[in-house]
Amino acid sequence: MSETIVIAETRDGELHPVTAELVSAANNLGDSTTIVVPSTNDAAANSASSIAGVSKVIACVGDCFAAYDAASWAEAIDSCAPSGVIVCAASQNGKDLASRLAARRSISVVQDVVGIDGGTLTQPIYSGKAMQNLSLNGDAAISVRANTFAAAGDGGSAEVSVMNQSADVATAVREMIAKASERLDVAEADIIISGGRGMQDPANFANLERLADTLGAAVGASRAAVDTWEEIPHSMQVGQTGKTVNPSLYIAVGISGAIQHLAGMRTSKYIVAINKDPEAPIFKHADYGIVSTWEDALPVLEAELKALLG
Amino acid sequence: MGFQSKGCTLRGTGDKMTEIAVLVKRVPDTNAQILVSGDRVDLSAVKWVMSPYDEFALEAAMLHKEAKGGNVTAITLGNADCDKVLKDAKAVGVDRIIRVWDDSWSELDSNQAQSALANVIRDLGINIVYCGKSAADTGAGSTGPGVAERLGWASASNIIGLEFEDTGVEAMVPAATGNARTGVSLPAVISCDKGFCKPRKPNVKGIMMAKRAQVEVMSSDIPSSSVNIISHSPPPKKAPGQTFEGASEVPRVVAALRNDANVI
Structure with a gap:
């Protein structure tokens, strides 16, 4: 296991801070970490390049990233990302994407990782009533829970390469119904x-x-x-x-x-x-x-x- | 609508019949204690049920058939112990029940399980699959999107609302800033959260029919596993906490959260 690929978590086109935690997780898994930043432009990728401990940033740029669509996101990201272990955030879309990417590459997916120790990954099963410890033999896509790893620091200066992608969107958002209140969702809150x-x-x-x-x-x-x-x-x-x-x-x-x-x-x-x-x-x-x-x-x-x- | 009003429904016309599948999984009851014995969970004493979100997927599949015609096939993956969840689905009216298994299989990883399911779904000529947003055992939520990707289909996950259309569905998908009313064309996999429909209960006739129903067993080629389960362990124990009597102690707790825990 050498190359690890972090799929950056974004919100409204901006880099989500959990991405720096994913970099720490990835650095626990392999020697070299690449971040793939899916977005409609390269702004978020440029902010990802300052995360410490990253060897390469790939701005995966395409119109399909305007709204979440699992099929086109997986297609576009798959063609940008090198082979290796893929690390996503264990958010709603991150887990969905990890499943898609794993299926696309015919590799396994391991969700909700809460520990990485040498080659051993730990994930909760039965909603945390027990833990499962496992190892990978070969590439896989994993999702990592927020608050599991300390965020990697600033000060990186990884090179950003832009890869333009076009993928057919399979689902169409007809209307966004904004939340009634500004209140945070429990899944997002600290x-x-x-x-x-x-x-x-x-x-x-x-x-x-x-x-x-x-x-x-x-x-x-x-x-x-x-x-x-x-x-x-x-x-x-x-x-x-x-x-x-x-x-x-x-x-x-x-x-x-x-x-x-x-x-x-x-x-x-x-x-x-x-x-x-x-x-x-x-x-x-x-x-x-x-x-x-x-x-x-x-x-x-x-x-x-x-x-x-x- | 005007352009499509040829007075025909999807059923029995030149259009392809809607072939609906629902994926159901047998899991321990969510109220069950999960014990770890040696280095594996011991499930010998738990009560087994259909995974809770699958009940909503099953209801969505039945509603789809009622709205647009077609057949509903319930599919599970597992050994003969899993026949019960298929019979439960049969009791509320699915047309066909299929168990995907091969006696040479033991525990399958996600790559193997999704491959097997996708192969069977492809062979059956299904064009829409409903499943729960995650199963109560793994909580992973990988199967719906993973099966969709293997089939080259669209998918919408964690949906909280559903309308049926002639060539697809409209799903309400939660997003960070609200809910996205999303059009999904068939073929597609839809993974269901709870709350948008009320799962029907079987009646006596349904239960009798389910008893007599035959479970069809199908197998498939699968890739080799790339995940080794090393062990299971109980969740990490927390250090015992402190308990205070009465509201007058609240300031002490707030001070501790501020000064010791550093979380406010």
Whole structure:
């Protein structure tokens, strides 16, 4: 395993910071790392060239990159990327793309990698209820979870080569329906504050939203909350049948800690639990547990955070 | 519409019949404890179910047939233990149930599994495949896009809305900035999130029919594996946390998050 190819993660044509984490992952796997930056122009590739530890940047430029379309993205990226182990971000599109690229090259795909140690890769299975350790014999496409590796630093000056691509788009975006709120998605957020059925009423989630605004956090929910209240959409659900999250801080409010919820958030760096039931299983997994009703605890939390963060 | 109004539906006309497939997988119940014994997970005591997202894919396939005609074939990959998920699909009304397997196979990696599925789908003349956005065991979400790529088809993943059209579907696909209303022409693979439809329950007649239904077994050539599973292990244990009594302790926790954890 020598050459490793990072497929840069982009958002609206700009380089996503997780790309620098992917470079660290790639440098753990091979001796030489190439970044392929899919975009409609070469601007993002130019910013990728300053990431340290990169030997080459390929700007994969094509009109097909205006919106995500799995088939054309895979075709265009495949023709730019050299052979080797491919590293994508374990984002929604990154995982999709990793699958496509692997299939295109008839190699295997390994998703959601959370550890690379020598030739051994580790990925969660059963939503993190167990870990699977594996090795590759040959090329593969892998996706790496955010917050797994420290981001590679700045100061690189890799050469950028531009490769223009044209690929037929297989799906057509007819309309973008913007999010109702500016609030972050739980899958994207570094801090998440989630409510469970202990919130008693979906209207009480407004308390979590205010806190989220102060913290710059996303608001999540347990399956029990999503199943009970129509007002709480599935897109907020954290857990085995919702989103798997890996934030720096996860605050669980009125969530008992069912196994299927824990499966979706247990790898959070720090977990705070607020629950009135001292026996709630969530406390076994929390770094900081507060035995209290949310009605008592949240106003204090809000005041403290406001004082700290403005 | 005006240009296409020849008074015919897709079914039985010069157009190709809609051949719909749904991929279903047998997985441990999501409420099951997963134990690791020795260096492998021990699944001997778990309850097995159809992977939850596959239920939405199955419902989407049935709705597609009801809207546009055609046949629905449920396909799984695995040994005879997996017949049950096919029978479950039969009980809600799929036309045909197929299990892809060869007794010389054991655990297949993604390259092998997707190749086998794609080969069978190609041979069956399918033109739209529904699957769950990920299976509850691996959580990978690789099968839908991987099968699509092998077939040279379009795909839309993690969809949260679906409308049926004469030559394709319109899927709602979540994106970073909102939701993309996306036109997808057939042939295509659609991987389904939950929430846009309510999976139907089987009735007594369906359950009786499913009991008598024959599972067709099909095999395929597959590539060699390029992934070696070394071991399974329990998730890393966290250091025990601290628990505080009462809301008056909240400031201590906030201070710890600020000063010890450095996360706010």
